[in-house]
């Protein structure tokens with residue numbers, strides 16, 4: 001029996017990185033699951049609070065994210081789809097686990113280090129106050145570990161940027177088991193073949209929701225014309241022909257990765273079709289293929305979003321089913337540490 005769990009932050013519409021790095025795999029795992037398998041997919045609102053959020057915007061994004069998950073093909077009859085903040089077991093476990101996690105380990109996390117470097121930079125330019133480096137940014141990976149371990153998840157489908165967080169979760173689970181006896185299963189990471197999609201404007205950085213330039217990412221809800229403008233402006237190079245060379249030609253490689261993710265080919269195989277061609281040909285094929293891929297989710301999203309009662313029902317039912325799995329687990333943990 002597999003327990004598959006993953007999460008996504010409601011900080012805006014998902015982009016191609018989220019989609020091809022993780023979400024397509026959520027659907028794939030759901031659709032290839034055996035009758036014994038349990039799938040849990042969470043919209044992680046608590047994680048979003050580590051960065052400043054406008055309450056109204058967060059409320060809307062949290063709701064939209066649930067609609068996106070349904071629009072891409074997650075089925076509430078098969079998967080447990082829920083809001084993290086509807087299950088308080090995550091926060092209780094997070095506290096217990098934080099008391100078993102060393103500060104040193106958290107300070108070594110690359111996400112923390114890069115946020116810290118950013119904030120130091122901004123402080124130097126006097127555009128941010130010290131309060132922006134909140135404690136939640138540091139303990140964020142412990143909450144993520146709790147999300148996973150609350151259900152004793154065995155498989156965690158995530159993109160490349162979450163690998164270090166997952167290693168921490170395994171580490172915490174191991175330490176807990178050593179101290180209190182075997183309670184947690186060590187979770188394994190599940191990756192897609194296109195686990196890292198890069199920014200269209202700067203192919204040395206990952207595609208991200210927070211990059212200031214909106215043309216650096218294509219959103220799942222982008223229209224044909226929006227996709228067209230972003231692909232046309234995507235950074236490439238001036239070498240002749242097209243080859244897949246992630247180190248020497250990262251912009252070209254990224255476009256091939258995205259094309260391959262749509263067609264189910266490896267980027268190397270996709271590249272063979274463009275050997276003697278130019279970027280114009282690759283970009284126009286990519287536009288049509290991507291638009292075809294996003295057509296159904298885009299339309300489904302609008303349809304589902306219009307039915308708020310349905311969304312509320314899915315969230316409520318998801319939270320109830322999630323708690324059915326987490327409650328006995330929390331009871332075991334409380335007993336193990338001497339609190340029950």
Ligand code: TYM
Pocket residue numbers: 005006007008009010016017018019020021022023044047143144147148156157158159160161162165194195196197198206207208
């Ligand atoms: P988040 O919301 O940043 O991203 C959601 C998923 O998208 C993947 N991803 C990418 N994959 C490839 N290329 C990219 N450019 C790219 N950008 C994002 C992420 O790897 C992720 O899988 N900490 C998590 C959310 C979380 C979680 C969890 C995940 C909270 N609790 C428990 C798994 C299990 C995050 O911030 O993802």
